[in-house]
Amino acid sequence: MRAILLSGGRILDPSQGLDESGDVLVSGGVIEAIGGRIEPPDDAEVIDCAECIVSPGFIDVHCHLREPGREDVETIASGARAAAAGGFTAVCAMPNTDPVTDNQAAVGFIIRQAIRAGAARVHPIGAISVGQRGERLAEFGEMVGAGAVAMSDDGRPVVSAQLMRTALEYARTFGVPVIDHCEEPTLSHGGAMNEGIVSARLGLKGIPAEAEEIMVIRDILLARRTGGHVHLAHMSTRGSVELIRWGKERGINVTAEVCPHHISLTEDRVGAYDTNAKMNPPLRTQSDVDALREAVADGTIDLIATDHAPHHYDEKEREFADAPNGIIGLETALAVCVTNLVNIGTLDFGTLVERMSCSPARLFHLPGGTLRRGAEADITVFDPTYSWIVDPAKMLSKGRNTPYAGMTLSGRATCTVVGGRIVHRHENQATAPKAPART
Amino acid sequence: MTSALGKDLLGLEPLSSEQILLILDTAEPFKEISERAIKKVPALRGSTIVNLFFESSTRTRISFEFAEKRLSADTVNVSASGSSVLKGETLVDTARNLEAMRIDMVVIRHGASGAAQFLAERIESNVINAGDGTHEHPTQGLLDLLTLRDHFGSLEGRRVCICGDVLHSRVARSNIWGLQKLGAEVAVCGPRSLLPNAIEEFGVHVFDRIEEAIEWAEALNILRLQLERMTAGYIPSSREYNRVFGVSRERLDRAPRDILIMHPGPMNRGVEIDSDVADGPHSVILDQVTNGVAVRMAVLYLLAGGKPELAEAAKGSGQRKSGAPDIPEAA
Numbered sequence: 001m002r003a004i005l006l007s008g009g010r011i012l013d014p015s016q017g018l019d020e021s022g023d024v025l026v027s028g029g030v031i032e033a034i035g036g037r038i039e040p041p042d043d044a045e046v047i048d049c050a051e052c053i054v055s056p057g058f059i060d061v062h063c064h065l066r067e068p069g070r071e072d073v074e075t076i077a078s079g080a081r082a083a084a085a086g087g088f089t090a091v092c093a094m095p096n097t098d099p100v101t102d103n104q105a106a107v108g109f110i111i112r113q114a115i116r117a118g119a120a121r122v123h124p125i126g127a128i129s130v131g132q133r134g135e136r137l138a139e140f141g142e143m144v145g146a147g148a149v150a151m152s153d154d155g156r157p158v159v160s161a162q163l164m165r166t167a168l169e170y171a172r173t174f175g176v177p178v179i180d181h182c183e184e185p186t187l188s189h190g191g192a193m194n195e196g197i198v199s200a201r202l203g204l205k206g207i208p209a210e211a212e213e214i215m216v217i218r219d220i221l222l223a224r225r226t227g228g229h230v231h232l233a234h235m236s237t238r239g240s241v242e243l244i245r246w247g248k249e250r251g252i253n254v255t256a257e258v259c260p261h262h263i264s265l266t267e268d269r270v271g272a273y274d275t276n277a278k279m280n281p282p283l284r285t286q287s288d289v290d291a292l293r294e295a296v297a298d299g300t301i302d303l304i305a306t307d308h309a310p311h312h313y314d315e316k317e318r319e320f321a322d323a324p325n326g327i328i329g330l331e332t333a334l335a336v337c338v339t340n341l342v343n344i345g346t347l348d349f350g351t352l353v354e355r356m357s358c359s360p361a362r363l364f365h366l367p368g369g370t371l372r373r374g375a376e377a378d379i380t381v382f383d384p385t386y387s388w389i390v391d392p393a394k395m396l397s398k399g400r401n402t403p404y405a406g407m408t409l410s411g412r413a414t415c416t417v418v419g420g421r422i423v424h425r426h427e428n429q430a431t432a433p434k435a436p437a438r439t
Numbered sequence: 440m441t442s443a444l445g446k447d448l449l450g451l452e453p454l455s456s457e458q459i460l461l462i463l464d465t466a467e468p469f470k471e472i473s474e475r476a477i478k479k480v481p482a483l484r485g486s487t488i489v490n491l492f493f494e495s496s497t498r499t500r501i502s503f504e505f506a507e508k509r510l511s512a513d514t515v516n517v518s519a520s521g522s523s524v525l526k527g528e529t530l531v532d533t534a535r536n537l538e539a540m541r542i543d544m545v546v547i548r549h550g551a552s553g554a555a556q557f558l559a560e561r562i563e564s565n566v567i568n569a570g571d572g573t574h575e576h577p578t579q580g581l582l583d584l585l586t587l588r589d590h591f592g593s594l595e596g597r598r599v600c601i602c603g604d605v606l607h608s609r610v611a612r613s614n615i616w617g618l619q620k621l622g623a624e625v626a627v628c629g630p631r632s633l634l635p636n637a638i639e640e641f642g643v644h645v646f647d648r649i650e651e652a653i654e655w656a657e658a659l660n661i662l663r664l665q666l667e668r669m670t671a672g673y674i675p676s677s678r679e680y681n682r683v684f685g686v687s688r689e690r691l692d693r694a695p696r697d698i699l700i701m702h703p704g705p706m707n708r709g710v711e712i713d714s715d716v717a718d719g720p721h722s723v724i725l726d727q728v729t730n731g732v733a734v735r736m737a738v739l740y741l742l743a744g745g746k747p748e749l750a751e752a753a754k755g756s757g758q759r760k761s762g763a764p765d766i767p768e769a770a
Binding site for chain 1: 452529530531543551552553555556560571572573574575609612635636637638640641758
């Protein structure tokens with residue numbers, strides 16, 4: 001493997017409090033040297049990182065890669081390439097595939113497919129319950145042994161409080177988080193978007209904020225009871241933020257994520273029944289967006305995850321209530337966050353890197369999340385001011401279902417390094433139009 | 440061709456008050472056609488209209504069909520049963536196939552909110568929403584407005600209360616937008632479990648008790664209580680609904696004024712409305728039905744690009760305005 005010199009970028013690594021311009025030398029798959037001017041070995045590939053930020057690789061703990069079962073909408077390979085294009089060096093694949101990832105063989109399959117793809121790393125998440133049916137615990141131990149990094153029935157809530165309690169207790173042996181999709185199903189039943197004035201106007205059944213919040217507080221209380229680590233997926237409401245804050249203040253082992261769409265869009269984006277603005281949990285109100293942005297800034301929300309959910313064009317081309325939930329996000333996450341968190345002054349780039357890289361690595365016990373000497377070389381180089389128009393046709397994901405199509409966003413991964421190997425480079429960076437810089 | 444209403448009629452929310460008044464004014468001359476022995480004018484001769492009904496409907500479909508036939512359009516009725524829809528064809532494929540047969544307009548009734556909008560964005564024909572899910576039913580709203588205007592002259596400052604299951608009612612939404620745009624004061628009254636949680640944000644008064652609504656209102660538009668609401672658990676029983684929210688003679692007798700009684704039909708007599716109210720002296724329920732045909736004729740005529748000032752001439756009454764071409768009465 002050729003050595004790589006990432007030359008002259010702004011090195012931003014919150015894991016060691018680093019923010020300085022300099023070089024990073026990658027050799028033998030690890031970070032060989034960092035900081036200052038480094039003289040590269042003769043055969044090294046030198047990448048000019050001027051005006052770019054060099055940071056630990058981004059890690060997405062929540063995406064749906066659809067394989068096995070729906071290879072027509074995404075595969076592990078296409079998803080891993082889309083992730084790399086978005087600046088992610090690793091992603092965690094949710095287990096709601098067909099068949100469900102609820103046993104060690106299924107976990108092993110994902111790992112093998114990811115190795116063959118050779119793009120971003122893919123860490124499997126195992127199901128909490130067999131078949132995600134919410135009845136019987138799946139074999140956490142064997143799945144963790146095979147490489148699963150967390151447990152979740154995502155796509156469905158864990159309805160039974162008893163099952164959730166047991167999962168939190170049982171997962172303690174293996175040291176993995178239990179991820180819950182917080183949704184009280186009797187309250188959300190039939191809902192297609194946020195309950196409020198827009199749903200009332202459009203005549204769509206709403207999903208009230210309380211459907212999420214009731215499960216958030218239930219899970220926090222169960223984490224308090226059990227001492228287990230509960231990780232709350234895709235938080236979408238102001239109330240959830242307040243409840244998480246309440247739990248953290250009491251030392252309860254709760255962590256939480258927010259998706260880029262929930263800090264950038266509101267229910268108004270549904271507009272005239274646009275199914276690319278339909279996801280679960282739904283887009284909420286500006287007040288919720290504001291609360292979530294603050295929560296990412298102050299750490300109440302620990303990390304940013306995409307909930308990347310590709311769907312076939314035909315499935316989204318339907319009556320709103322019948323269309324499936326979810327949008328793709330791997331290739332827009334960075335730019336949406338730069339545009340909607342950093343450029344409006346809510347977050348600095350250091351905190352953004354912390355929320356997209358260091359924090360997911362730390363909380364999910366994953367490799368990466370640091371540029372320390374000797375660490376695996378998972379690195380994201382991104383141009384923070386690169387301005388581009390989102391064109392779904394140019395994406396590497398097989399999905400085209402994005403609400404950002406046609407929008408102008410700032411920030412783009414220019415080079416993604418996984419295990420010392422370049423897995424993505426963005427072309428045309430020289431011709432990129434420049435937006436005003438921010439720190 | 441862009442009409443004064445745009446390409447489609449999807450709801451009353453996107454219309455301006457001028458557009459709504461234009462439809463009502465255009466409906467006026469069309470009323471008379473239905474009173475003739477030969478109820479037909481050639482205004483839409485040669486136009487092809489598909490009535491695409493994914494939900495069963497008697498009244499609305501017949502009303503549209505009469506309106507189309509009285510304007511001399513060629514019409515085809517497609518219902519969900521017995522069509523390719525049941526074979527799993529998507530809405531968009533159904534629409535594209537119809538359009539491939541070179542039609543001019545589609546009147547769509549569908550169980551999904553937004554279905555009319557969905558169709559309108561994907562085909563070039565004019566689309567008229569004949570009720571989409573719990574979203575809007577604009578022609579019902581228009582015929583209600585016309586009926587109120589017939590009675591009050593102007594809707595400015597008039598107090599109209601919509602009673603019942605507003606949450607699931609497309610009629611309620613179209614009425615709220617239409618009434619507000621024409622300057623009426625709007626209230627709703629019903630059990631809170633059948634009102635949208637965000638109802639106050641519509642800018643309407645909310646009455647929890649029907650007695651208060653009757654005390655306040657000059658007209659009541661009483662919505663049909665769907666029997667599914669009981670099985671879905673929104674309210675306990677139709678018996679209790681009648682006792683608490685039913686519009687009865689006894690309750691109306693205590694009103695400080697005569698109240699105009701409207702109902703979009705079909706009625707559940709003895710549930711949301713008692714028979715002696717429905718058949719009483721202040722009921723305009725059948726006038727609504729009559730106005731429905733005129734309003735739908737006006738909408739069809741305007742969307743087809745008909746000039747509102749020619750509507751009088753289009754009906755071929757012989758009392759044409761100066762400059763308007765004489766359109767002969769169909770034989």
